[in-house]
Amino acid sequence: MPFTPVFRSEWLKIRTVRPLLATLFVLFTVTTAFSALASLDPGDPGADPLFTALSGTALGQVAAVTFGALAVSAEYREGAAARLSLTAVPRRGLWFAAKAAAIAAVVLVVALVTMPAALVAGLAGLGDAADGLTTADQVRGVVGGAVHLTLMALFAAGLAMLLRSGTATLSVLIPLILIVSFVAGDAFGAVADFMPDRAGQTVLRAEPDGTLGPWTGLAVSGCWTAAALLAGAWRLRRQDA
Amino acid sequence: MTSIDVRDLTKEYGARRAVDDLTFTVPPGRVTGFLGPNGAGKSTTMRLVLGLDRPTAGSAGLGGRPYASLREPLRIVGALLDTGAALGSRTGRDHLRVLAATHRIPDRRVDEVLEETGLAPAARRRVRTYSLGMRQRLGIAAALLGDPEVVMLDEPSNGLDPEGIVWIRVLLRRLADEGRTVLVSSHLMHETAAFADHLVVLGRGRLLADTPMREFIDARVRPAVRVRTSDPDALENALARHGHRAVRHPDGHWTVSGARVDDIGRLASAEGVPLLELTADEGTLEQAYLDLTAADTEFTAQPQEA
Numbered sequence: 295m296p297f298t299p300v301f302r303s304e305w306l307k308i309r310t311v312r313p314l315l316a317t318l319f320v321l322f323t324v325t326t327a328f329s330a331l332a333s334l335d336p337g338d339p340g341a342d343p344l345f346t347a348l349s350g351t352a353l354g355q356v357a358a359v360t361f362g363a364l365a366v367s368a369e370y371r372e373g374a375a376a377r378l379s380l381t382a383v384p385r386r387g388l389w390f391a392a393k394a395a396a397i398a399a400v401v402l403v404v405a406l407v408t409m410p411a412a413l414v415a416g417l418a419g420l421g422d423a424a425d426g427l428t429t430a431d432q433v434r435g436v437v438g439g440a441v442h443l444t445l446m447a448l449f450a451a452g453l454a455m456l457l458r459s460g461t462a463t464l465s466v467l468i469p470l471i472l473i474v475s476f477v478a479g480d481a482f483g484a485v486a487d488f489m490p491d492r493a494g495q496t497v498l499r500a501e502p503d504g505t506l507g508p509w510t511g512l513a514v515s516g517c518w519t520a521a522a523l524l525a526g527a528w529r530l531r532r533q534d535a
Numbered sequence: 536m537t538s539i540d541v542r543d544l545t546k547e548y549g550a551r552r553a554v555d556d557l558t559f560t561v562p563p564g565r566v567t568g569f570l571g572p573n574g575a576g577k578s579t580t581m582r583l584v585l586g587l588d589r590p591t592a593g594s595a596g597l598g599g600r601p602y603a604s605l606r607e608p609l610r611i612v613g614a615l616l617d618t619g620a621a622l623g624s625r626t627g628r629d630h631l632r633v634l635a636a637t638h639r640i641p642d643r644r645v646d647e648v649l650e651e652t653g654l655a656p657a658a659r660r661r662v663r664t665y666s667l668g669m670r671q672r673l674g675i676a677a678a679l680l681g682d683p684e685v686v687m688l689d690e691p692s693n694g695l696d697p698e699g700i701v702w703i704r705v706l707l708r709r710l711a712d713e714g715r716t717v718l719v720s721s722h723l724m725h726e727t728a729a730f731a732d733h734l735v736v737l738g739r740g741r742l743l744a745d746t747p748m749r750e751f752i753d754a755r756v757r758p759a760v761r762v763r764t765s766d767p768d769a770l771e772n773a774l775a776r777h778g779h780r781a782v783r784h785p786d787g788h789w790t791v792s793g794a795r796v797d798d799i800g801r802l803a804s805a806e807g808v809p810l811l812e813l814t815a816d817e818g819t820l821e822q823a824y825l826d827l828t829a830a831d832t833e834f835t836a837q838p839q840e841a
Contacts (some may be wrong), residue, residue, distance in 0.1 A: 295606060295637075303636035310629040311622065377587050378620040381612070382637040384586050384603040476723065480576055534588040 297392060300383050304396035308365060308502040318400065321443070322408045325354030329412035333419025335432025344435045351439050351498060352393040352471070354408065355491055358401055358443045359467045362450030365397050366526075367460030377535050383441075386530050394451055394523060401447040405440035412439075416459025431500045438497030438512055446513070449490055449519040490518035510535045536563035536714050537611060537684045539584055543592070543593035546579055546740075553579040555740035556593070561718045563684070566711045568731030568748070569720035572828050576740040578616070578689050585614055585687075597685060609638050609681030615674040615688040623663030627654055630662060631787075634677055648676040667694030675703070685716040690701040693725060704730045724824035728752075738828045755823035759816035760791045760799045765809050773806040792815065796830050 308314055328350030369376035383389040413436055417424050454463040471491045486492055487504045496502050496511025506514060539561040546554040554576040561567045569577050582588045596602065597611060603736040605611050621630045624635035631645045640644040651654045652672040658666065665673065671694050678686055692700050707730050711717045718735075721727045727734070734751050744751060764770040767783070774781045774791060779799075781791045791799055796815050803810050 299639050300637050300812055303633050306629070306633050306636050310625050310633065312624060371622075374617045375620050377582070377585075377616055378634070381585050381602075381614055381616075382588055382634050384605065384608055384611055534582075 295383060295385055295388060297388065300372045300388060300392040301395055303382075304393045305399070305530045307368070308396060308400055312369065314361060314364055314368075317364065319358050319403045321354050321357035321361065321401075321404055321410070324357055325408050326412045326415050327507075330419050333407055333416040339423075342499045342501060343420055343427055344431055345495075345498050347424060347427075347483055348409065348412055348498045349416070350412050350440055350490075351409075351443065351495065354405075354412075355471050356468055357444045358405075358447040359411035359450035359471065360464060361401060362447035363454040363460045363463040363467070365446055366393065366451045367458070368465065370382050370480050371460065374535075380535050386535075387527060390411035390455065390523075390527050390530055393467035394448055395450050397447055398444050398453035402440060404440055404523050405443040406444075409436040409439045410450030427500060433498075434508060435498050438494075438508060441512060442497055444514060445519045446491060447513045449515075449522045452519065452524070453524040456522070456529050458529075488514055493518075536716060537598040537716060538562045538716055539595075539597060539685060539687070540599060541584070541593075541595045544580065544583060544590055545609070546576075546588060547591045553740050554583065554590075556821065557737070557740070557742050557743060558593075559735050559745050561735070562718055563716040564711060564714050565732040566707045566717045566719060566730050567733045567735055568727035569718050569735050569737070569738035569742075570724065570727050571720075571722065573657070573722050575722075575737040575828070576736055577722075579740075580737070580755070581614065581616065581687055581689055581718075581720065583705045584617075585612070587737060607638055607681070609640070609683065611681075611683055612685045613678030613681060613683035614686075615671075615691055617689070618667065618670040618674055618693070620677075621662040621670065624661060626659050626661055627665065627676075628658040628667075630673065631677060631680060635680055638681055640680060644680065644682075646678045652676040664803055668696055668699055671695055672699070674708075679716045679784050684716075686710050689720050690722070691719060692721065696768045710797055724821050725825075728820055730776040736824070736827060743827055751823075752820060755827070756820050757793060758795050760794050760796055761788055761812065761814045761816050762791060762799060762803075762810060763788045763812035764803075765811060769806070770803070773802060773808050776806075777802055786796065788812065 329348055332349040333347050369379060380386060380389060413432060450463055450467055453466065454460055457463050484505055487506055493506055494515030496504065497508040498506065498507045502508055502511070504532045541557050541559050544554055544557040545552065557580060571577050579588065583590050584602065594601070597605070602608060602612070628645060628649060631648065632642060637646050649658045652675055652678060654669065654672050657669060662670065662673065671691060675688065675691060678688065691703055695703060707717055707719060719730065728748065731748050733747050734744060762770065770789065771781065779791050779794055781789045783789050796813055800813055
């Protein structure tokens with residue numbers, strides 16, 4: 295079976311479900327709005343200006359993982375949609391690859407629109423405080439942030455395939471992003487830097503101060519995502535549908 | 536055309552054996568009724584044929600090939616498994632377009648099957664607004680999408696109104712007459728008798744019968760005829776003279792056991808007995824099926840060991 299028609303089918307699945315499209319709209323709105331708000335009142339004058347300008351990304355991640363989890367769990371929520379999908383595409387690895395590719399493509403496009411908008415909003419809020427930022431830093435933050443959001447959506451997609459449940463996936467990931475990383479981040483220092491959501495966000499810093507650099511941080515998130523996708527694919531291929 | 540081949544098929548879920556060493560073939564050109572009590576293994580067998588579940592032993596395939604090896608499966612097999620397979624927030628038409636896209640089936644064909652299943656007026660409504668019968672029709676539309684050689688429907692009459700049940704009988708007959716392989720499961724004998732040419736009966740995962748419908752009836756059903764007359768004495772005498780045993784019921788009708796409609800009709804005509812009603816008693820067909828599966832149904836009702 296060729297990949298392209300299966301990819302088109304998965305893209306059509308996303309396009310034809312309104313709640314899924316709504317999470318993408320939330321991704322844009324939340325990331326841009328919180329970047330603007332946080333930059334108006336940066337607090338600590340020594341804070342990294344690029345990270346402050348793009349700080350809405352931390353919340354945008356929640357929308358990204360929600361999208362990734364729901365796009366997969368729609369197959370397992372009502373009755374047995376996955377069974378019908380697999381009668382059309384019996385090669386399970388191909389099916390999941392096409393689904394992951396469609397999720398990645400959609401999130402990347404939305405994030406590549408969102409991140410520049412967030413940056414513009416953030417820079418406007420920061421004013422003079424952002425003067426030291428080079429164009430290279432800004433481009434890296436925007437593109438890297440978009441890749442990071444895409445990786446987070448795929449991380450959730452892999453986990454949702456492993457757990458076959460959107461609710462279970464989100465009850466692990468949302469507390470992880472909102473609570474564990476924020477609260478425990480300072481307590482556990484270097485270890486927390488390697489959490490999937492925190493590692494990738496290093497790419498949003500003009501001057502990373504931890505063990506990870508911007509691209510190595512993104513690579514760490516990439517490893518988490520690859521592990522989640524492989525785990526999901528393993529259960530899909532191994533178990534009865 | 537392709538047949539469904541099941542060879543020495545066994546499927547265990549933990550300690551429970553859902554399908555037990557099953558062997559049968561469903562050939563093209565006729566409607567095969569797949570009959571058995573709830574939990575007999577019909578749906579499991581269908582999932583195994585579709586490669587959704589992995590067999591514990593044996594094999595299930597189409598024309599000798601496993602489902603997963605088909606290049607364009609929807610053009611070979613159309614299946615209705617589960618009425619809940621369509622997402623409530625998608626429209627019926629989009630549900631079919633998503634499936635069609637995997638095989639590059641054009642939207643024109645999607646509209647055709649919507650028309651054929653009577654869903655065209657509801658095509659752009661969300662599936663969550665559909666009645667159970669409409670969801671069933673949508674599932675059948677999905678099965679027909681690829682114009683498949685093999686059609687496999689799990690309890691298709693569930694939730695259909697009487698008009699829908701007549702529609703599905705006509706559809707099944709047409710599909711078989713076009714030379715397709717048609718397998719339709721049901722747990723009701725009288726329903727299956729109305730459309731099937733051939734029977735495959737399961738009980739507790741085992742094959743109980745694989746026989747033409749006609750032979751099943753001839754071999755297992757003791758025929759009986761229900762008669763009403765305006766001249767009871769003449770009827771009683773005529774039946775007695777020809778050695779038929781007849782029982783008179785309080786409401787005035789008679790049951791002649793061991794006889795066929797053809798025999799009694801000719802006999803009454805020859806003897807000049809006026810008849811008001813003459814029908815074959817269908818109750819005995821259901822009874823034959825119940826007798827066949829009773830032991831196995833009883834057994835599945837026992838608590839399973841962990």
